[in-house]
Amino acid sequence: MxxxxxxxxxxxxxxxxxxxxxxxxxxxxxxxxxxxxxxxxxxxxxxxxxxxxxxxxxxxxxxxxxxxxxxxxxxxxxxxxxxxxxxxxxxxxxxxxxxxxxxxxxxxxxxxxxxxxxxxxxxxxxxxxxxxxxxxxxxxxxxxxxxxxxxxxxxxxxxxxxxxxxxxxxxxxxxxxxxxxxxxxxxxxxxxxxxxxxxxxxxxxxxxxxxxxxxxxGDAINYKSNDRTPYFRSEYGNPVSAVDHFIDNYASAYSDCGTFKSKLHNLAISTGCGKYRNILALTVRQVFGAIETTIPSGTNPANMKDVMVFIKELSSNGNINTIDIIFPVTPLFCVLAPEYLRLLLEPLVQYLNTGVVKQVFPLHDLGTYPSATGHDDATRNTLWAGLAGTYTPLLQKYVDYLSVESNGLYIPTQLSTIDYPGPLACQTNLAIKAAVALNALASCLNYSSELYNGGKGGLGPRCDSGLTHFTSQTTDMHNCNDFAFSTTWNLYPDVLLGLGTFPTSAVAMQDAFYFHVTGADAGLQYTWRARPVIGGHFAMLARQGADLLE
Missing domain, CATH: 2.70.98 (Beta-galactosidase; Chain A, domain 5)
Structure with a gap:
């Protein structure tokens, strides 16, 4: 207070x-x-x-x-x-x-x-x-x-x-x-x-x-040259019927809000503290204020089987369903509404499945709101899970791509999710992402064993002689010091999904190290080798990975 x-x-x-x-x-x-x-x-x-x-x-x-x-x-x-x-x-x-x-x-x-x-x-x-x-x-x-x-x-x-x-x-x-x-x-x-x-x-x-x-x-977004309408129009097709229901539903909405607030409050306190609760209360409203749930448009839209969720990148240029935006909201949806993750990924994989994107890695986003017309720009690796079946051939293509060391373990100069430091070579956090993605894909495709073992393939818990933290680069593990680090938030999905790509000791080691390099006022710096940039939401992802082990 x-x-x-x-x-x-x-x-x-x-x-x-x-x-x-x-x-x-x-x-x-x-x-x-x-x-x-x-x-x-x-x-x-x-x-x-x-x-x-x-x-x-x-x-x-x-x-x-x-x-x-x-x-x-x-x-x-x-x-x-x-x-x-x-x-x-x-x-x-x-x-x-x-x-x-x-x-x-x-x-x-x-x-x-x-x-x-x-x-x-x-x-x-x-x-x-x-x-x-x-x-x-x-x-x-x-x-x-x-x-x-x-x-x-x-x-x-x-x-x-x-x-x-x-x-x-x-x-x-x-x-x-x-x-x-x-x-x-x-x-x-x-x-x-x-x-x-x-x-x-x-x-x-x-x-x-x-x-x-x-x-x-009536039209929420244009996806692949087809208009899509807000989900509620399947029930309330015009403004008058929609607002009538909204007013009639006030008492029920008020009660539901109170119930939700109490559950979220208790969950935040049990997993964090009062400060975490205060941040989370605002975060929920920011996230849901950036998304729209849609179905195919029409005079009387009623196709409830074709549901897609679109999220606008409010922080910068209005990109649609940016992979780098979907990933940070994953913890919230995992707890509150897991199905939203599939509904957010569905427009991306449907577009990729058309074959328009010629690269062998996924695209970065679907365009700029409100036109999800797509393009062929792509990002070198990402986490794909829960999409097997219809998209098995597509996922296999990404397995083949990430399995090449220069595409996963030793990535050439590349931007990361936090792009302020500029393109950097051989980023350990991106290599971790590739390793986790491979094992997530293996799980989706029902492979008998993991595709990548991070503890034995060059990304294990070692940097300096004291084994205090991951090195910032996959190539400098024998030439680093106590400040050669980057925030390795991509360990989080490995722990969340129970993939075991990296040993629990590696996560615990990195978690303990962060306390020694966190600023008292500003927080955890993203990487030591560029101007100080604090990625608070990604620092929380890194911390959540450790919390899941406790």
């Missing part, structure tokens, strides 16, 4: 760099900078890449801004408590719900207002279009097609429910003066907003009002 003095807000479990608000898929990804959490009324939420989105507004001189009491995030919800006078409000955002819970000691009359503008559609120009029907494309990572859904419903606790569209200043002034949003204005103006207002009357007990924000797109 972060708690400031003099009655200032407190934050649970800590004050993050950014709070997830509505984080549902690559195009509904609204965040609030942590630096603005203590002064919520004038704060401006942001799209994940940094564009300002229209949100709360507390700059009107005639409005007394509320005071923030607390902020909290979990793996499923973000909660802010604010107070004004003797009334208290709780803003609760599980997934893409915005719930405002109001209470008052003296039965004060309360009105609740919420609004959005065209920035939520990815359009910041003047006279932005209300309905965007352009085919799949992006500008600055924001979708230029589909519809933004903003909805609310009059509950029994609301005595007056109104809505309007019009110029921002006029709409807000109308609410401030009369407590409602009515008399629609010109929606085509550059500063037009859409607003809802709930009049709750005199409130004594806690009363909740729910709003819904979402991005509805």
């Amino acid at each position: 972060v708690k400031t003095s003099n009655g200032s807000p407190y934050f649970i479990p800590l004050l993050p760099p950014s709070y997830p608000l509505a984080v549902r898929n690559p195009y509904l990804s609204a965040w609030l900078p942590g630096s603005e959490a203590a002064n919520l009324p004038p704060a401006i939420p942001e799209f994940w890449i940094g564009q300002n989105l229209f949100g709360f507004s507390g700059n009107d001189a005639s409005i007394t801004p509320a005071q923030v009491v607390s902020g909290e995030y979990t793996s499923t919800r973000t909660i802010f408590v604010v107070t004004t006078g003797k009334a208290t409000f709780t803003l609760d955002l599980p997934f893409s719900y915005l719930t405002v819970t109001a209470s008052s000691q003296d039965g004060l009359p309360i009105q609740v207002y919420s609004a959005i503008d065209s920035s939520w559609t990815g359009h910041f120009e003047q006279n932005a279009p209300i309905n965007v029907t352009q085919t799949t494309s992006e500008i600055n990572d924001m979708a230029q097609w589909g519809r933004v859904v903003f909805a609310s419903r009059k509950p029994d606790t609301s005595t007056n429910f109104t809505f309007t569209t019009g110029p921002r200043d006029i709409v807000q002034a109308h609410f401030v003066n009369g407590g409602e949003s009515s008399n629609p204005q010109d929606a085509s103006q550059s500063d037009a907003i859409t607003a809802f207002a709930h009049g709750l009357g005199s409130v004594k007990t806690a009363t909740a009002i729910t709003f819904v924000i979402g991005h509805y797109h």
Whole structure:
């Protein structure tokens, strides 16, 4: 918990760099900078890449801004408590719900207002279009097609429910003066907003009002020149039916969120600590906010047997189903939803199986979101498991490729997953990856024995005379020192899958070594032979490999 003095807000479990608000898929990804959490009324939420989105507004001189009491995030919800006078409000955002819970000691009359503008559609120009029907494309990572859904419903606790569209200043002034949003204005103006207002009357007990924000797109992604649609459209084929169900399902979703949060909390504490739990709570929302589950498109999509999951590389250039992205999220999906790993790999192997890629190693990604049209760029080795059967000939090709020493054990100058150090030769971590991949492939193909024994083939637990750690290069094991290392996170899948490519003593040795080279503040450096780069998520992968042995 972060708690400031003099009655200032407190934050649970800590004050993050950014709070997830509505984080549902690559195009509904609204965040609030942590630096603005203590002064919520004038704060401006942001799209994940940094564009300002229209949100709360507390700059009107005639409005007394509320005071923030607390902020909290979990793996499923973000909660802010604010107070004004003797009334208290709780803003609760599980997934893409915005719930405002109001209470008052003296039965004060309360009105609740919420609004959005065209920035939520990815359009910041003047006279932005209300309905965007352009085919799949992006500008600055924001979708230029589909519809933004903003909805609310009059509950029994609301005595007056109104809505309007019009110029921002006029709409807000109308609410401030009369407590409602009515008399629609010109929606085509550059500063037009859409607003809802709930009049709750005199409130004594806690009363909740729910709003819904979402991005509805019939076509989610183009895969091999065929459009694919979000999975939910098999059940809810239009925005109205989808939002009706979403509102109706609030109580069930709220309960499920609580159950999930508790299970994840307990799991994080049992395997790590409170700090690990705090990181994991944000990580879950980041991961699921980057993926979309799809089926083939159509007027009435119903092919539930052809399910594919696509993940957008939000950290850099928007690549689709990048191998280097799927691997780091493997631990999360292994625990929460193992089937997602197969669904993420399925688009890749289907594309590879067409024969378009002429190299004898897998491709790096499927293209740039939202066009998974593929290309023939490839990465030299990766971990393939659980894909035998239909793809046996494809996997055999990769076995043959990695079995050549210059493609696996002694790889020429090559980029790694962390590419900041630039291309490097004979990277031990890549050699470990190749060795583990070979044994994973052997398991998939039902070979009688392992294809590679890391303990006897040049990658064993030796570097200096004290046998303290793996060398950073497969060729310098007799010419290294206490700082000649790289983070060997590719040991993790070997332990996870129980392949036994490397002896447990090698994993334990490397784990013990990390404590001697980890910076007190920054963490574990990726490699000693390039400028310091901290790969925190990969350091966790390396640590998890050791944890699985304990």
